[in-house]
Each structure stands twice: as C-alpha cells, then as structure tokens.
Amino acid sequence: MTTTKSPVIRGLQTREEKLKLDYGKSILPYVPSEVDDFETEAIRYLKGEWESEDLFTMYRLIRGVYGQRQVDVNMMRVKIPSGAMTADQLDAFGEVVANYVPLKKGHIT
Incomplete structure (x- = not known):
C-alpha cells in the first residue's frame, strides 16, 4: 500500500475562521500563501509525486489554471x-x- 502526500493547502482551516472574513460580501483578498502552495504542488506534480494526473487537473482547475491545445501552454483565469x-x-x-x-x-x- 502506498501513501500519497496530500496537497499543501495553508490558510484558513476552520469554518469559523472562514465565516469571520465573510467572503460573500467583498472582493476576495490576495493571499500570497495560496500562490506559494500552487507552486509547491506544480513542482510536486512535475516530479511525479501526485497520485494521478486527474487529481492534479482538478486541483489546478479549481484555482483557475487551464491547459491549452499548444504544448506547455496554460491559461490563467x-x-x-x-x-x-x-x-x-x-x-x-x-x-x-x-x-x-x-x-x-x-x-x-
């Protein structure tokens, strides 16, 4: 049995902490740690440390990074x-x- 390291996701962990910020009524803030986490996970993916490409695809799509038809080209929403x-x-x-x-x-x- 192999164990796969979970993606790095820092920041708010509890529902209570999320509710304090009330993202529903304002512009989402820039969170530098989210950029750092994405970079960490992209490097892990390139090293083959993700369990599957499909899981990484879901991870990046949720964060607004889309693949394109051209090789090594992405779109950032x-x-x-x-x-x-x-x-x-x-x-x-x-x-x-x-x-x-x-x-x-x-x-x-």
Whole structure:
C-alpha cells in the first residue's frame, strides 16, 4: 500500500475562521500563501509525486489554471470584479504579462 502526500493547502482551516472574513460580501483578498502552495504542488506534480494526473487537473482547475491545445501552454483565469480596474491595477496586470508570459501578450474578455 502506498501513501500519497496530500496537497499543501495553508490558510484558513476552520469554518469559523472562514465565516469571520465573510467572503460573500467583498472582493476576495490576495493571499500570497495560496500562490506559494500552487507552486509547491506544480513542482510536486512535475516530479511525479501526485497520485494521478486527474487529481492534479482538478486541483489546478479549481484555482483557475487551464491547459491549452499548444504544448506547455496554460491559461490563467483572472477575476476582475465588475470588470473594472484602476490604472494602477492595469499596470500591475501588464507587469505580470511582461514578466511571466512568453509572448508578452494577454487576452482580456
């Protein structure tokens, strides 16, 4: 019998802690540890440490990362509340594209 290490999921653990933040009535906050956790799990997946590709697929889809037809290409779904961004937010979005997107372009719908 083999045991598989569970995905790293830090942050709020109890229902009470989640209810304190009341995400239903506000914009979800940026949580740096969630980005760190995703990176950790992606590395584990590439090392073959996930039990199956299907489980990792579910993990990444819930987090808004979608595979594309092209090899090694993914789409990251970014939620923009009401479709409105400030100039500073749009600049930050552009910096992410400039620093992390191979073709230096994005598609906003």
